[in-house]
Amino acid sequence: MLKADTTPKRKIILATRGSPLALAQTHRVLNTCAHAFPHLRFEIRVIKTTGDKLQTASLAHTDQDSLPSPTAKGLFTKELENALTEKSADMAIHSLKDLPTELPEGLILGGVLRRADAHDLLIYRSPALAEKLQNAVTDWAPGVKSYRGFKRGLKIKDLPQGATIASSSTRRQVQIQHLRPDIRVIPIRGNVGTRIRKLREHPEIDATLLAAAGLERLEYHLFPDGHFTAPKTGSDPAAAQAELDGILGSVLEMDEMLPCVGQAAIGIEIRADDPLLNEICRAVTHPNTQICVTAEREFLRAQGGGCQSPVAAFARIIGHRLQMRAVSFRITPPRWITVEGKLTEAEQLGREAARQLSE
Template structure:
């Protein structure tokens, strides 16, 4: 398609990681469309409520949508043409008229431990303070080490690392994907295996959200879609939808494609780590198979947990 002269406005959060993800998207667009000029693609930083409120956890101030609301309003209003999101920040259901049109290839979904005092979770000092605002990380951490003390630690990656350096916590947990995209993977003390520590739903995946009735932008982003990432994330988000997950419920998931098969593992837990329920299953590695597998695993976890667990 001819795109010469088009202006493409990419909306994203203003954090260093979000801007890096927007730059990846811009580079992908320019590589996919030789007629598109760099000066025609503008990145528009948008401050979200989630970015502005840093002294409370997401569960206290309203959940994941606080990182997307203002950006999606700009998309609906036509101020931007597409929005770049960390898929793990996306609410289970999108606003009417918006769709995820493509996902970039997923980066490593694992979590990492960062600590100046220990080389593993097992070797953290007795009763050490670990900073994290994620209930999912808190639940899995306390299940492994109930003696640890968890305190909220929010902010962008650089802010969290600075707080750790000042001794505000003995350790923190971050996504390896974000560190890699910022060129800070060397900050990781230990990479946590998904066999021991399941990541957040869609962790490491970048989604491109557009207006559903915008075929022009849909055609532009189509070459950027990574089908295997879309299949895996579809399964994880379908599981999340069944569980009606929010930031108040620790939920973890990881889907992997092996040839024509898709394996999905899921976990729901209490925030204090005293109880958790795990399930896994396999299905066809297609979009339809992924959605069906996610729904089935969500129902299995819901049955295992019982009616009051996810209330």
């Protein structure tokens, strides 16, 4: 134990974005760290990132003059990393999927918490809600699209010809259109509540996609019959539940929608040369999650991509072996592969997957 650094006077500042999901994740990290190190003080500092300032724009098609670089890499992380470098914060808490694989000099991915459910969910209106919304329309005219609803258990393959799915994720878009070239994909931005509201208000949107982990961390609950319950906390839980009435969700299996690299994992970025921060991260890191995301991130790094790249990968531990499923839509036709290796060779496995998809 590092006695000089573990006095009650040492305060550890956790830098985070200010979105509800980012704050929920950061509180989870804070509570985990505080439980492991009760003699230390942990404090949250909210920082607005470039990505937060561009919430109304599509990350994949943002005007280049408004960005610090010609890619979407680091839009949700740069300002947090600046705080680490300037020592105005000690830890930067990220949705790991947003953290670039190439980090600034002196910074490292110090740890990861246990991964949550990495599946994506297809979100849509029930037939009853669609009928209710359509009956409330007073200014309908020929050519205006009507609200459509679908029975529970909906999959992408079940959507009608020419349906519209709202998603700003390049990864999701290419997988949707590979499964169903006839489906139209349009951009959508905003938090969970905003996206559900848009689904209710805009008949041109038939469905949207959300990450299961994000909903769980925000305390939404999806039941087996497809209906949701809203968080019991917040300024108006009853209003939040009313917005969810008639909204259904279906889990998309991995063979239908492979997740983003690092999806459902929370990453802790720190200064590499701080012994105490390294000790804290070692104590709170979930080893199996660390092995899996190491393989995925090495695959992405070897592919030269970021969170908006048309690639996907998901690793899991089966017995005493590491298995990873990966796909790249940079090649035509796209190719899915499964690679397997030792738990101690996660980086090599990631590079091997990238090599196979580059052949």
